[in-house]
Amino acid sequence: MLHIEQLTLNIPDTTKPRVVIIGGGFGGANLVKNLPGKEFQIVMFDRNNYHGFWPLLYQVATAGLEPDAIAEPLRKMFDEDYEDFHFRQVKVTGINPAEKTVTTLVGDLRYDFLVIATGTKSNYFGNEQIKKYSFPLKQVPDALNLRSQLLQSFEQANMIKDPEVRQSLLNIVIVGGGPTGVELAGALAEMRRHVLPGDYPGMDFSKMNIYLVEGMDRVLPPMSPESSEKTRRYLEEVGIIVKLNTLVESYDGKVVTFKGGEQIYSQTLIWAAGVSGATVSGLPPEASERGRYLVNTFNQVNGFPDIFAIGDIALMRTEKWPKGHPGVAQPAIQQGKHLAKNLVNIVRRQPLKPFEYFDKGSLAIIGRNRAVADLPKNMHLSGFIAWMAWLFVHIYYLIGFRNKLVVLANWIYKFFTYENSTRLIIRPFVRKEDTAGQEFVRRQADLD
Amino acid sequence: MLHIEQLTLNIPDTTKPRVVIIGGGFGGANLVKNLPGKEFQIVMFDRNNYHGFWPLLYQVATAGLEPDAIAEPLRKMFDEDYEDFHFRQVKVTGINPAEKTVTTLVGDLRYDFLVIATGTKSNYFGNEQIKKYSFPLKQVPDALNLRSQLLQSFEQANMIKDPEVRQSLLNIVIVGGGPTGVELAGALAEMRRHVLPGDYPGMDFSKMNIYLVEGMDRVLPPMSPESSEKTRRYLEEVGIIVKLNTLVESYDGKVVTFKGGEQIYSQTLIWAAGVSGATVSGLPPEASERGRYLVNTFNQVNGFPDIFAIGDIALMRTEKWPKGHPGVAQPAIQQGKHLAKNLVNIVRRQPLKPFEYFDKGSLAIIGRNRAVADLPKNMHLSGFIAWMAWLFVHIYYLIGFRNKLVVLANWIYKFFTYENSTRLIIRPFVRKEDTAGQEFVRRQADLD
Numbered sequence: 001m002l003h004i005e006q007l008t009l010n011i012p013d014t015t016k017p018r019v020v021i022i023g024g025g026f027g028g029a030n031l032v033k034n035l036p037g038k039e040f041q042i043v044m045f046d047r048n049n050y051h052g053f054w055p056l057l058y059q060v061a062t063a064g065l066e067p068d069a070i071a072e073p074l075r076k077m078f079d080e081d082y083e084d085f086h087f088r089q090v091k092v093t094g095i096n097p098a099e100k101t102v103t104t105l106v107g108d109l110r111y112d113f114l115v116i117a118t119g120t121k122s123n124y125f126g127n128e129q130i131k132k133y134s135f136p137l138k139q140v141p142d143a144l145n146l147r148s149q150l151l152q153s154f155e156q157a158n159m160i161k162d163p164e165v166r167q168s169l170l171n172i173v174i175v176g177g178g179p180t181g182v183e184l185a186g187a188l189a190e191m192r193r194h195v196l197p198g199d200y201p202g203m204d205f206s207k208m209n210i211y212l213v214e215g216m217d218r219v220l221p222p223m224s225p226e227s228s229e230k231t232r233r234y235l236e237e238v239g240i241i242v243k244l245n246t247l248v249e250s251y252d253g254k255v256v257t258f259k260g261g262e263q264i265y266s267q268t269l270i271w272a273a274g275v276s277g278a279t280v281s282g283l284p285p286e287a288s289e290r291g292r293y294l295v296n297t298f299n300q301v302n303g304f305p306d307i308f309a310i311g312d313i314a315l316m317r318t319e320k321w322p323k324g325h326p327g328v329a330q331p332a333i334q335q336g337k338h339l340a341k342n343l344v345n346i347v348r349r350q351p352l353k354p355f356e357y358f359d360k361g362s363l364a365i366i367g368r369n370r371a372v373a374d375l376p377k378n379m380h381l382s383g384f385i386a387w388m389a390w391l392f393v394h395i396y397y398l399i400g401f402r403n404k405l406v407v408l409a410n411w412i413y414k415f416f417t418y419e420n421s422t423r424l425i426i427r428p429f430v431r432k433e434d435t436a437g438q439e440f441v442r443r444q445a446d447l448d
Numbered sequence: 449m450l451h452i453e454q455l456t457l458n459i460p461d462t463t464k465p466r467v468v469i470i471g472g473g474f475g476g477a478n479l480v481k482n483l484p485g486k487e488f489q490i491v492m493f494d495r496n497n498y499h500g501f502w503p504l505l506y507q508v509a510t511a512g513l514e515p516d517a518i519a520e521p522l523r524k525m526f527d528e529d530y531e532d533f534h535f536r537q538v539k540v541t542g543i544n545p546a547e548k549t550v551t552t553l554v555g556d557l558r559y560d561f562l563v564i565a566t567g568t569k570s571n572y573f574g575n576e577q578i579k580k581y582s583f584p585l586k587q588v589p590d591a592l593n594l595r596s597q598l599l600q601s602f603e604q605a606n607m608i609k610d611p612e613v614r615q616s617l618l619n620i621v622i623v624g625g626g627p628t629g630v631e632l633a634g635a636l637a638e639m640r641r642h643v644l645p646g647d648y649p650g651m652d653f654s655k656m657n658i659y660l661v662e663g664m665d666r667v668l669p670p671m672s673p674e675s676s677e678k679t680r681r682y683l684e685e686v687g688i689i690v691k692l693n694t695l696v697e698s699y700d701g702k703v704v705t706f707k708g709g710e711q712i713y714s715q716t717l718i719w720a721a722g723v724s725g726a727t728v729s730g731l732p733p734e735a736s737e738r739g740r741y742l743v744n745t746f747n748q749v750n751g752f753p754d755i756f757a758i759g760d761i762a763l764m765r766t767e768k769w770p771k772g773h774p775g776v777a778q779p780a781i782q783q784g785k786h787l788a789k790n791l792v793n794i795v796r797r798q799p800l801k802p803f804e805y806f807d808k809g810s811l812a813i814i815g816r817n818r819a820v821a822d823l824p825k826n827m828h829l830s831g832f833i834a835w836m837a838w839l840f841v842h843i844y845y846l847i848g849f850r851n852k853l854v855v856l857a858n859w860i861y862k863f864f865t866y867e868n869s870t871r872l873i874i875r876p877f878v879r880k881e882d883t884a885g886q887e888f889v890r891r892q893a894d895l896d
Contacts, residue, residue, distance in 0.1 A: 002617070002715055007607040012650070049599065049873045066514040068870035075647035076871065086650075089603045089873070106607060140874055151497065155537045159455040159554060169450070199523035202460070267450055402861055409857065413850055422516035423524065425497045425537070426588055 007106040011086055014041040017347055020102055020109060022092045022280065023117035024051045024074045026329045027311030029399075030336030031115060037083030039347055043111075045104060047091040049073055052140060053398055055329060056407070058180060060143035062187040063151070063195075063420040067140045069406045072399045092118075095282035097304055102280075113343060116293060116301070116309040117336070120275035120327065123291075133253040134271040137180060148425045149268055150188075155425075158200055168265035170208040173256050175248050176272035177214030178221070179328075179364050182231060184270065185212045186366035189238040194418035211264065213243045215273070220364055220372070222326055227364070227372040230382045234366040248273070275327065277313045289315055292324070297354035299339050310335040316355065325357050329397070334358060365390045368415075455554040459534055462489040465795055468550055468559040470540045470728065472499045472522045474777045475565035475759030477847075478784030485531030487795055491559075493552060495539040497521055500588060501846055503777060504855070506628060508591035510635040511599070511643075511868040515588045517854045520847045540566075543730035545752055550728075561791060564741060564749070564757040565784070568723035568775065571739075581701040582719040585628060594718065596873045598636075601716055603873075606648055616713035618656040621704050623696050624720035625662030625669070627776075627812050630679060632718065633660045634814035637686040642866035659712065661691045663721070668812055668820070670774055675812070675820040678830045682814040696721070723775065725761045737763055740772070745802035747787050758783035764803065773805050777845070782806060813838045816863075 017040055021028045024046040035042055050071040059065040078085050094103040095116075101108045122138050124131040135146045150172070157169040172188060174181045188210050196205050212219070212235060218228035219235070219242065235242050247259040248269075256264045277291035287293055287302050293309035294302040295316050301307045311332030315324045325331035338355045345352055361375040363386065371386035381389065391411065398404050414420065465488055469476045472494040483490055498519040507513045526533050542551040543564075549556045570586050572579040583594045598620070605617040620636060622629045636658050644653050660667065660683060666676035667683065667690065683690050695707040696717075704712045725739035735741055735750050741757035742750040743764050749755045759780030763772045773779035786803045793800055809823040811834065819834035829837065839859065846852050862868065 002604065002608075002613065006609060006613060007604060008609050010607050049603065049871070066516045066870075067872055067874065068514045071872055073647075073871040076867070079646040080649045088607065089600075090607075140872070144874065152537075155497065156450065156455060159458050159536065159538075160450075161454060161456050165450065165454060198527040199521075201528045402865075402867075405857065405861075406854075409853065413853075417850075419524070419850075422514075423497070423521040424515055424519055424588070426515065426592065 004105055007090075009088060009090070009104065009107045009109050011043055011088075011109055012041075014084070016041045016084070017112040018043060018110070019113045019115060019343060020111035021045070021115045021117060022102070023119060023278075023311075023313075024048070024087075025054075025117060025119050025311060026332035027117035027119075027336040028115065029074075029077060030333045031117070031310065031340050032078055032082065032085065034337050034340030035343060037085055039344065040084070042082075042085045043109065044074065044078075044085070044087050045090055045092050045102075046074060046087070047089065048140070049075065049087075049089045050140075051077060051399060053403070054138075055179075056394060056398075057137060057140070057143050058184040058187060060140065060422075061137055061146040061150070061184065062191060063147055063423045064187065064414065065407060065410055066422050067144065069403055069410065070398070071140060072403060077399065092280055095280050095307070097283060097307060100306070103282075112306065113346075114307045115339065116280060116307065116313055117311050117332070118278040118280065119312045119332075121278045122271060123274040123276035124271065125274065127250070130248065130251050130269070130271065133251050134175070134269040136271050137184065138275075144426065146270065147422075151423055151425050153268055154196060154200060154203070158203060164265065167207065168254060169267050170205075171211065171264055171266040172209070172268050172270070173211045173213060173264060173266045174270045174272060175213045176274065177212055177216070177219035177242075177244070178272060179362075180272040181212055181214070181270075182219055182235065182364050182366065184272065185210055185235060185240045186238065186370070189235075189240055190367050190418075191420055192239070195420050195423075199423075210240045211243060211266075212240050213246050213248065213258075213273075215245070215247045217245050219244070223362055223364065223372065224374045224378075224380055226380045227374050227382070230372050230380075231364060231366060234370040234372075238367055238370070275312070279313065283307070298342055298352045299335055299355060308339055310339055318357075321357065326362070328362065330360055331357055363390045363393060452553055455538075457536060457538070457552065457555045457557050459491055459536075459557055460489075462532070464489045464532070465560040466491060466558065467561045467563060467791060468557060469493070469563045469565060470550070471565035471567060471726075471759075471761075472496070472535075473502075473565060473567050473759060474780035475567075475784040476563065477522075477525065478781045479563060479565070479758065479788050480526055480530065480533065482785050482788030483791060485533055487792065488532070490530075490533045491557065492522065492526075492533070492535050493538055493540050493550075494522060494535070495537065496588070497523065497535075497537045498588075499525055499847060501851070502586075503627075504842060504846075505585060505588070505591050506632040506635060508588065508870075509585055509594040509598070509632065510639060511595055511871045512635065512862065513855060513858055514870050515592065517851055517858065518846070519588060520851060525847065540728055543728050543755070545731060545755060548754070551730075560754065561794075562755045563787065564728060564755065564761055565759050565780070566726040566728065566761050567780075568760045569726045570719060571722040571724035572719065573722065575698070578696065578699050578717070578719060581699050582623070582717040584719050585632065586723075592874065595870075597716055599871055599873050602644060602648060602651070606651060612713065615655065616702060617715050618653075619659065619712055619714040620657070620716050620718070621659045621661060621712060621714045622718045622720060623661045624722065625660055625664070625667035625690075625692070626720060627668065627810075628720040629660055629662070629718075630667055630683065630812050630814065632720065633658055633683060633688045634686065634818070637683075637688055638815050638866075639868055640687070643868050643871075647871075657689060658687070659689045659691060659714075661694050661696065661706075661721075663693070663695045665692050667692070671810055671812070671820065672822045672826075672828055674828045675822050675830070678820050678828075679812060679814060682818040682820075686815055686818070723760070727761065731755070746790055746800045747783055747803060756787055758787055766805075769805065774810070776810065778808055779805055811838045811841060 021044045053070045056070045122136040153169045160166045292315035299308045365371040371390045373381040373386040469492045501518045504518045570584040601617045608614045740763035743762045747756045813819040819838045821829040821834040
């Protein structure tokens with residue numbers, strides 16, 4: 001009974017330089033934390049009202065954590081202690097660099113400095129059918145929807161007439177052997193072993209197949225060959241079918257067809273195969289390359305000294321990182337902090353300092369006592385010690401004392417009980433309504 | 449890509465008597481816990497896959513708890529340790545007492561004993577307009593939707609052009625002065641005082657009005673007049689506008705019109721004014737009275753010795769309770785346990801024992817140190833001691849060790865920080881799409 005057209009941005013006028021930040025992820029949030037509100041007016045736009053710790057999103061999808069454990073309301077992170085900070089939950093639809101304004105769903109705003117920190121979105125490589133039928137895992141509603149889909153698949157496998165359709169409910173196909181795909185596959189294997197047989201005493205979970213499909217010749221391609229090989233072995237130990245050098249050609253919601261012709265019946269195709277930058281329209285083609293903004297070492301977008309891009313959406317080529325930084329949290333966090341200093345340098349008319357990425361290494365977890373780590377100086381860890389490192393690092397970087405506590409408590413509980421606790425089927429608002437699960441929820445709503 | 453028509457109930461044949469239970473709430477769950485699987489085959493239907501502790505649902509709506517803290521998956525409660533127990537997540541649409549079958553969305557099932565434990569649903573007293581535009585608070589998706597609605601109202605109040613519409617976003621009208629309405633109003637008053645001013649530094653929350661509207665001449669009508677009066681005083685102390693003897697005539701999503709003509713502009717009308725039994729079609733009119741099944745002291749439905757009703761859906765008139773038992777958890781819990789014994793008595797050909805309700809008293813909380821309690825023998829408590837009793841009783845009756853721990857941790861955290869932690873805006877699947885919040889989520893989804 002109220003329409004978006006009745007809204008306006010309602011940002012107070014200011015004489016200070018106005019920094020407009022698009023996106024409250026790792027980059028945007030670390031920029032705000034380090035930017036003095038005395039010297040700037042800071043405006044942040046995000047279409048969600050929370051900052052998410054996305055490395056743990058797969059645990060929401062596999063009923064290990066509730067969303068509140070890995071997400072923090074942006075207004076709670078940046079409360080009244082942050083001077084002259086203004087958050088608006090609204091989507092930015094365009095940039096006008098000539099006028100120095102951004103356009104949102106509810107109006108325009110002039111900026112002095114614009115920071116694009118929009119991160120990435122799922123990339124279906126133009127395949128509309130896969131986009132329509134597959135389950136992505138990029139946002140909180142995606143994770144909740146995937147959780148419901150997985151649990152409803154088991155409910156329905158328990159009730160289906162046709163054995164071939166039952167098998168298609170028990171075949172889970174994860175496309176993409178990066179960290180998301182690997183960690184999701186590992187968590188599903190643990191559920192299959194420890195949770196599902198108790199929940200469905202009559203069902204034979206040896207028939208549940210978890211496929212992990214990767215186009216390249218190894219899983220975790222950004223990590224070292226040693227860690228990739230170790231990970232593949234761990235995955236196979238816990239019963240995951242790893243298919244390397246395999247590309248998906250099509251998926252119609254029932255059958256996955258691979259290039260080469262092989263087919264798997266599956267009601268659940270999880271798409272973790274690729275991302276592309278969540279660019280905003282309005283900048284000329286030379287400002288970006290394959291969906292990422294080209295930036296110099298000060299994070300300035302090519303051709304626009306007052307527009308910056310940080311994190312996954314930025315492509316900064318350096319001698320050490322000729323293809324840009326890896327698409328993980330650390331470069332975004334470090335660039336956010338660094339840009340805060342450079343914006344202060346600009347208004348104080350001091351020289352800008354180039355960004356240098358400090359690589360702390362990378363980690364992936366497959367299950368209990370099974371993890372891999374690549375550390376600086378070409379050190380590789382695996383097994384129990386890498387697993388402990390993974391737990392420690394993820395707790396350490398989680399936002400907020402309460403989240404750390406809740407996640408730690410959940411993990412300790414799970415360690416002793418083997419239980420995934422949040423197995424509630426609650427469908428969030430998503431456009432897809434093609435599964436029996438969605439139909440079930442909708443038809444019940446119609447009956448009320 | 450799978451339709452409900454492809455499903456079937458798939459319950460194994462049995463020579464034991466089959467008990468079919470409709471509903472996994474307080475009544476149904478306590479029945480299963482106490483019914484020996486050696487002597488019965490037990491089948492439970494519920495449209496949700498979880499048992500909810502509904503007395504705390506208002507805390508999900510006010511961002512105090514996540515759903516997993518107050519809900520427990522039914523398959524986790526009744527796992528492989530429960531012999532010959534079969535849960536199916538499916539809605540029952542009818543009963544055929546002549547054939548001794550129940551009809552569900554995916555097929556029919558024969559019963560030997562049928563237990564109706566369906567509880568209640570929101571009652572709009574035939575007003576379709578109120579049903580369409582108001583926010584109920586009966587189920588988990590209702591609570592998540594209300595949470596998003598409340599938080600988005602503040603986001604939008606911050607961005608609205610028209611001051612009159614802003615006021616309509618800041619006017620929250622709760623209809624119904626029972627425990628749900630009172631506890632929700634109290635929680636909103638605490639948010640207004642401790643959380644919202646920090647979240648929205650530019651906004652004047654003295655303009656946020658919380659109305660609690662009750663048709664009778666006192667709040668908490670089932671409690672003692674002393675507790676009602678104390679509660680009204682507490683509510684007014686924390687700044688809630690209590691309107692007694694007031695009935696809502698209409699609500700179009702913008703304006704609440706009361707009988708007598710008074711009007712309040714409000715975008716959020718919360719309907720906690722009444723419930724009616726969630727009856728199942730198929731039994732003759734003489735089996736029920738005003739939406740509740742008439743049962744004798746053995747919980748047998750009038751005219752059907754093999755059909756039982758327990759909890760809120762049952763109307764058992766006794767000398768002590770001539771209008772039936774109160775619609776709270778305790779009668780349902782006690783009847784579930786009691787019926788388990790009586791079903792055993794039936795198959796062992798022993799006489800049935802009549803149910804006697806043991807009234808443990810009732811409690812309501814308004815805020816920190818503000819609660820009321822009516823205890824047996826006409827004892828009334830209020831203030832700090834009633835507040836402590838409320839906290840203790842709710843933790844004690846929560847299902848599951850993990851839930852107790854999570855809720856307790858959340859409450860301790862909140863006690864010290866005054867924070868409502870789960871302020872995430874995530875819209876679950878609901879039929880209503882009339883608010884700007886829903887439109888916002890939908891229009892964003894369209895842009896992706």
